[in-house]
Amino acid sequence: AQKITQTQPGMFVQEKEAVTLDCTYDTSDQSYGLFWYKQPSSGEMIFLIYQGSYDEQNATEGRYSLNFQKARKSANLVISASQLGDSAMYFCASRIGGADGLTFGKGTHLIIQP
Amino acid sequence: DAGVIQSPRHEVTEMGQEVTLRCKPISGHDYLFWYRQTMMRGLELLIYFNNNVPIDDSGMPEDRFSAKMPNASFSTLKIQPSEPRDSAVYFCASSVSGGYNEQFFGPGTRLTVL
Numbered sequence: 179a180q181k182i183t184q185t186q187p188g189m190f191v192q193e194k195e196a197v198t199l200d201c202t203y204d205t206s207d208q209s210y211g212l213f214w215y216k217q218p219s220s221g222e223m224i225f226l227i228y229q230g231s232y233d234e235q236n237a238t239e240g241r242y243s244l245n246f247q248k249a250r251k252s253a254n255l256v257i258s259a260s261q262l263g264d265s266a267m268y269f270c271a272s273r274i275g276g277a278d279g280l281t282f283g284k285g286t287h288l289i290i291q292p
Numbered sequence: 293d294a295g296v297i298q299s300p301r302h303e304v305t306e307m308g309q310e311v312t313l314r315c316k317p318i319s320g321h322d323y324l325f326w327y328r329q330t331m332m333r334g335l336e337l338l339i340y341f342n343n344n345v346p347i348d349d350s351g352m353p354e355d356r357f358s359a360k361m362p363n364a365s366f367s368t369l370k371i372q373p374s375e376p377r378d379s380a381v382y383f384c385a386s387s388v389s390g391g392y393n394e395q396f397f398g399p400g401t402r403l404t405v406l
Contacts, residue, residue, distance in 0.1 A: 210392075211392030213392075213394065213395075215397075221381065221399065221400055221402075222397065222399050222400070223383060223385075223397035223400075224397075225394040225395070225396070225397075228392060228394055230392055269335065271335075273392050278323060278325075278340060278342070278347070278348075278387075279325055279337035279340050279348065279351070280325075280327075280335075280337065280395060281337070282334055282335040282336075283334075284334050285334065
């Protein structure tokens with residue numbers, strides 16, 4: 179079974195600072211995908227970034243990047259130059275080859291302070 | 293383009309009543325997923341379909357829960373009879389096949405069972 183661990187239940191960060199949200203995963207599969215979603219207080223789930231297990235370079239999408247360390251089974255999300263609008267819950271998720279549903283971590287509640 | 297559409301957005305019902313949640317996936321997407329989000333259990337996959345066929349329903353909590361996808365543009369999740377512990381936000385998501393494509397989530401249905 180897959181397991182996603184997010185060890186930071188909550189984080190307070192000053193505006194304009196960089197943020198790293200931790201995520202570790204547990205799988206014996208060689209082929210998998212890792213995703214990050216943002217859930218603002220309004221409740222919708224917004225896709226941010228994706229990393230495939232065979233991707234050699236870390237994924238980047240605008241201010242979001244994924245620090246993928248395969249040997250350590252970690253897939254940390256890095257948000258550069260944080261903004262007040264980044265305040266939200268952030269979920270790490272995995273999708274294993276042959277099983278198409280997402281397994282989510284418990285999430286990190288990020289609060290950006292002015 | 294319209295995203296994933298869910299209805300109703302909010303549902304309040306009494307214990308023992310039948311509840312039907314509805315979902316319209318993004319046109320052209322051949323995967324459809326139902327998730328449930330609670331404070332205690334986080335985000336859980338309930339069931340998913342590929343080309344209207346249920347593939348994995350191992351996450352459906354009890355026989356009280358059932359899901360159907362009669363065609364490519366419509367799915368329902370039914371709870372009969374409902375119980376207070378079914379109170380949660382239910383998300384529908386869709387994606388295209390081929391690789392680890394992101395799942396696009398609907399706005400969710402907030403279900404309260406009194």
